Amino acid sequence: MKLYYSKGACSLVVRILLHEIGIACEFESVNLKTKQTETGGNFLKINPKGSVPALALEGQEVLTENAVIQQYLADTYQATHLLPPVPDLRRYRVLEWLNFIAADLHKGCGPLMKPALPEEIKENVLRPVLHQKLRYLSERLDKTPYLCGEQFMLADGYLFVILSWFPALKEKWTDWPVLSRYFNPLKERPAIQKALAEEGLS
Structure with missing residues (x-):
C-alpha cells in the first residue's frame, strides 16, 4: 500500500x-x-x-x-474505536462530521489560500462564510472534548489538519479560543x- x-x-x-x-x-x-x-x-x-x-x-x-x-x-x-460499525448510530455521526469537514469546511478554506484571488472577495465573501462554519464548530466543541463526544474519532484527525492551516488562512487563534483548546492537545497525540x-x- x-x-x-x-x-x-x-x-x-x-x-x-x-x-x-x-x-x-x-x-x-x-x-x-x-x-x-x-x-x-x-x-x-x-x-x-x-x-x-x-x-x-x-x-x-x-x-x-x-x-x-x-x-x-x-x-x-x-x-x-475510530469509526463504529454498522448499525451503530455513532458511525453515522462520525461520517456526518467527515462530510461536513470535507464539503463545507475544507472547500471553504482552499480559495482563501490562493494568492491570485482578489483580497476583496476573500474578506467580504469567503471569510464570512468560513467564520460561520468555525462558529458552528466552536459551539460544538465548547460542549464536548471531541466532535463526537468523549473519544477521538476519524473526524477529529481531519479537523486537526484543517485547523493546522490557520496561519496560511491568516486566522488568529486568539479569535477562536475554543478551537485553540481543542487543537493544542491533539498535537500531543503520538500518531x-x-x-x-x-x-x-x-
Whole structure:
C-alpha cells in the first residue's frame, strides 16, 4: 500500500490515521503544481483528478477522496474505536462530521489560500462564510472534548489538519479560543506527532 501525499495538505489526515491504526504503508510525495511524483512519475496517471490523497492498494487499485479513504481504512482494519460499525448510530455521526469537514469546511478554506484571488472577495465573501462554519464548530466543541463526544474519532484527525492551516488562512487563534483548546492537545497525540515529524511540520 502506498499513500500519495503533498506536505501539509489534507493527505496528512490519512497519514495520521495510518499511524493511529498501526498500518504499514509507503509514502510518495506529489508536486501538485507539476503533477509529478518524487520518483518522477506522472501523478495524473495514478489519479486523473490530480489531487491528494490517493491510496494505491494491492492489485493496482487506487482509492481517492479523503473521507472515503478514511472509511475504507477504518473498516478494513476494524478500527471501531475510530469509526463504529454498522448499525451503530455513532458511525453515522462520525461520517456526518467527515462530510461536513470535507464539503463545507475544507472547500471553504482552499480559495482563501490562493494568492491570485482578489483580497476583496476573500474578506467580504469567503471569510464570512468560513467564520460561520468555525462558529458552528466552536459551539460544538465548547460542549464536548471531541466532535463526537468523549473519544477521538476519524473526524477529529481531519479537523486537526484543517485547523493546522490557520496561519496560511491568516486566522488568529486568539479569535477562536475554543478551537485553540481543542487543537493544542491533539498535537500531543503520538500518531499526530509522528505524522507531522515525517512531513517536516513539527
